Amino acid sequence: MAQLPALDELIACPSCDALYLERDVAPGETASCLRCHAVLEAPRRTAMTRIIMLALAAIILMVAAIFFPFLELEVAGRAHRASLLDTVRAFSSGLTAPLTVAMAALIVILPLTRFGAIIYTLAPMAFGNHPWPHAQSAFRMAEALRPWAMAEVFIVGVAVALVKVAGLAHLSLGPAFWAFVGLVIVTVLKDNFMSRLTVWKTLDTRRKF
Amino acid sequence: MENAGHAPQILTAKAAGLVGCVQCGRVHRPGVMVCDRCGAAIASRDTTSVQRVWAWLFAGLVVYVPANIYPMLRTTVLGKTSESTIFGGVVDLMHHGSYGIAAIVFFASIIIPCSKFAAIAFLALSVQRKVRMSAGARHKLYEVVEFVGRWSMIDVFVVAILASLVQLDFAASINPGIAAVSFAVSVAFTMISAESFDSRLIWDADEDEHHG
Structure with a gap:
């Protein structure tokens, strides 16, 4: 050698x-x-465009998931509706208050930040331009946040909670629930398309030419 | 891609007197502190890695204890309040006959955290002492630990969803218990512990063995 x-x-x-x-x-x-x-x-061929489209779709679905009703519980004619934000606020009273911030971050803020950072990194390159300034920091952040964006863990939590409550009361799923399911599928697809080293290589070559 | 050494054994960047970036794979001469491709801090080996792994692991273990002792859920039905711990919740689910869900919660909140503590401790020990498990198998173990860690958060989310949904005034209401906080903190600490681990250390110990 x-x-x-x-x-x-x-x-x-x-x-x-x-x-x-x-x-x-x-x-x-x-x-x-x-x-x-x-x-x-x-x-992957056209991976860059696909990742951007999927990240955009994910952002739209997240906005839908936040504003539409998520789940509705009905017991003896009395209904209680919970939105995604109610779920985030579940811990807001008493000693569990700090968890509210963590919940908001894990379910909504960090996934959104990741999608935004990925779009910021890849969008100019998909149109054949130089990357925007600080694209490297943005992509590094997106990669560092990957384990902390827990949308898919949350959806399994919803499934478990549904079964727990199903015996007690009539439960119906709101549009936000389906938006969130879509969001999880889109996120998994996007992460499968994206190869970290390939993105770094592309960023590097596009920066220089 | 072929190995640059053309030798039967794999040549590492460290053995070649170079430093690889763990973020983007770029190779640098020794002494470079920041990667010019991705801007990440680079070091041939993260020497404080094992220390940080132990520190976060112990922190995670410590907060895992109250997570199991204190109640995770406070359920009020017709004015009567009952509290249930993580394990109590699993038992309740089994009494209701939902064995599948009981299994998911049991795995996510008890089996996975406990085996994660053990696996991380084993990996950290294995780079300091000789162990029987091959480097390949230990690397696989590390990947599993890294992948599985976040899924322990399920129980915290379940509590949040139940607490936001079941608020029917007098008839029935569910409120989160303090254990939810320590459990979430424990999961976060063990995730940081696993992330602090420099997986290249697994292979270094293996190489030393081969070379003598």
């Missing part, structure tokens, strides 16, 4: 540090690490 290629031609696996020669990976193909099997690059 006396003669190592130039740094630009190398890539290190972020998970296990294995060193590889950078090759152009064809769209549709996936390059993964030989040792730890982490996906290194997975470019």
Whole structure:
């Protein structure tokens, strides 16, 4: 290994540090690490446009989920309706108040911030322009927030809660519930299309040309 | 992509005297502090990683105790209030015959947090001591821990949904208990603990073994 290629031609696996020669990976193909099997690059044709569209759809669905009724409970002719914001506010009284902030962040604010940051990073490049300033910080933030945007965990929580209550009362799902289900599907699709190293590479080359 | 070393064994950036960025994979000469591609801070190995893992893990363990002792839910039916802990909630669900849901809650709130504590402790120990498990298997374990961590938050969300929905004045109302806070904090701390772990350390220990 006396003669190592130039740094630009190398890539290190972020998970296990294995060193590889950078090759152009064809769209549709996936390059993964030989040792730890982490996906290194997975470019997809028109991935950028698709990710932006999905992120936009997710934002619209989130807005719908916030403003439409989420769930409605009916016992002996008396109905109680809860919106997504009511769910967030559930902890607001007494000692559990700090959880309100956390709930709002995990379910609404962080997912929205992530979608926004991803659109900010990719939109100019999808139109063939230079990335906007601070695109790197935006994308780094989007990646750091990934585990903390818990929309899909929340929807499973809703399912569990529904079963718990189903025996006691008649329950109906509002439009916001379906908007939120759509949001989860769109988020999962978007994250599957997006390959972190590919985005960084594209950002880097687009910045220079 | 082929390994740049062309050797049967995998050449790492560290072994080649270089530093890889964990965010974007770019390779740098040693001494560079910030990645010029993505702007992330870079280090050949995060030397304080294991310390931070232990600190967050212990913090998570400590707050997990009140999460199990104090009530998660306060249910008032016709003026009578009853409180249930995490485990109590699982038992209630089983009494109602919803075994599937009981299993989900039991897994998300008890099995997953406990096995996560054990798995993170094991991984942190494994980079300091020799263990039998191969590096490949430990890497897989780390990926599972990272993936599964956030799902423990289910129970907190269930409490929030129930509390916002079941507010029928005198007839029935559900309010969150203080355990919800410590449980959420415990999940967050263990997530930070898992994220603090530098997975490259798993492979380093393995290499040292091969080289002698």
